[in-house]
Amino acid sequence: MNTLFKSALERAGDSSTLLTIKKVAGGSINESYIVETKKRSYFVKYHKDAPERFFELEAKGLQLIKYTNTIDVPEVIDYSDEQEEAYLVLEHVQGERNNHTERLLGERLAGLHQTIGQAHGFREPTFIGTLTQPNGLYDSWLEYYRDRRLAAQLKLGIRNKRMVGKRKKKLENLLNHLDQWIPRDIEPSYLHGDLWGGNWIVGGDGHPYLIDPSFLYGDRHFELAFTEVFGGFSEQFYQAYEATYPTSNHYQSCKKVYQLYYLLVHLNLFGEMYGSEVDAILNHYVR
Numbered sequence: 604m605n606t607l608f609k610s611a612l613e614r615a616g617d618s619s620t621l622l623t624i625k626k627v628a629g630g631s632i633n634e635s636y637i638v639e640t641k642k643r644s645y646f647v648k649y650h651k652d653a654p655e656r657f658f659e660l661e662a663k664g665l666q667l668i669k670y671t672n673t674i675d676v677p678e679v680i681d682y683s684d685e686q687e688e689a690y691l692v693l694e695h696v697q698g699e700r701n702n703h704t705e706r707l708l709g710e711r712l713a714g715l716h717q718t719i720g721q722a723h724g725f726r727e728p729t730f731i732g733t734l735t736q737p738n739g740l741y742d743s744w745l746e747y748y749r750d751r752r753l754a755a756q757l758k759l760g761i762r763n764k765r766m767v768g769k770r771k772k773k774l775e776n777l778l779n780h781l782d783q784w785i786p787r788d789i790e791p792s793y794l795h796g797d798l799w800g801g802n803w804i805v806g807g808d809g810h811p812y813l814i815d816p817s818f819l820y821g822d823r824h825f826e827l828a829f830t831e832v833f834g835g836f837s838e839q840f841y842q843a844y845e846a847t848y849p850t851s852n853h854y855q856s857c858k859k860v861y862q863l864y865y866l867l868v869h870l871n872l873f874g875e876m877y878g879s880e881v882d883a884i885l886n887h888y889v890r
C-alpha cells in the first residue's frame with residue numbers, strides 16, 4: 604500500500620514525505636484510508652477488482668456537482684482504474700455537525716436540484732455499488748426511468764431468479780402503466796443519484812458535503828424518495844428543502860414507485876431480505 608499510495612500522490616503533485624496510512628472502517632465496496640503526508644491529508648479509496656471506469660465515473664459525478672456551485676463535495680485530486688491498482692484520491696474532509704448542518708443540506712440540495720440539464724439520464728453507464736446502471740440521454744423522464752432503471756432491474760432479477768412468479772408479473776404490469784403515476788413534463792435536475800444517509804458528511808463550520816455519487820439528470824423527487832428509504836435525514840433537512848424548492852403535487856403518488864428502484868437494486872445485490880419491501884410496493888400499485 605505504501606508504494607501504491609506514494610506513487611499516486613506523486614502523480615498528483617505531492618512528493619513530500621509519507622507520514623501515516625490509517626485504514627478507515629465503513630463501506631462495503633472499497634477499502635478506505637486517511638493518508639497523511641508532510642504537505643497535507645488525503646482520503647483514499649482503493650478497490651483491487653474495480654469494474655472498468657469505476658473511479659473515473661465517481662470522479663466525474665463529483666466534478667459535475669461541484670460545477671453547480673450549490674453544495675460542497677470533496678476535491679478530486681487523482682484517480683486510476685488500472686487493474687489491481689484502482690484508487691481515488693480525495694481531499695480529506697473533516698468537521699463536526701452543528702445546529703445549521705441539516706438546514707444547509709436541505710437548502711443546498713434544493714439548489715443542486717434547481718440546476719437543470721438538457722436531457723434525462725446520463726451519456727454513459729454508471730454504477731450503484733458495483734452494479735452497472737445502463738444509461739442514455741432521453742427527452743422523456745418516464746421512458747428513461749421505465750426502460751433504463753426499472754426494466755433493467757427486472758431483466759437482472761429474472762436472470763438471477765429473484766424476479767419470478769407474481770412478483771415478475773406485477774412489475775411487468777407496473778411498467779406497462781407507469782404513466783399513471785409519473786408525469787412526462789419533468790425537468791432534468793442534476794441528481795446525486797445514490798443519496799442515502801451514509802453518502803453525505805460534515806466538513807468545516809458544519810457544512811455538508813456530498814460523497815459517492817451515481818450521477819444522473821432526472822426528476823428531483825426520485826432523489827428525495829430515496830432519502831426516505833433508509834433514513835439519515837432529519838425533519839430540519841426536509842423543511843429547509845421544502846422552503847427552498849417546494850415539492851410538486853405528484854411526489855406523494857410516485858414516491859413509492861421511485862423507492863422501488865433502489866429496493867430492486869438491493870434485492871438483486873443482496874437477496875431476498877429485500878423481497879418483502881419490493882412486494883409491498885408492487886402490491887400498492889398493482890392489485
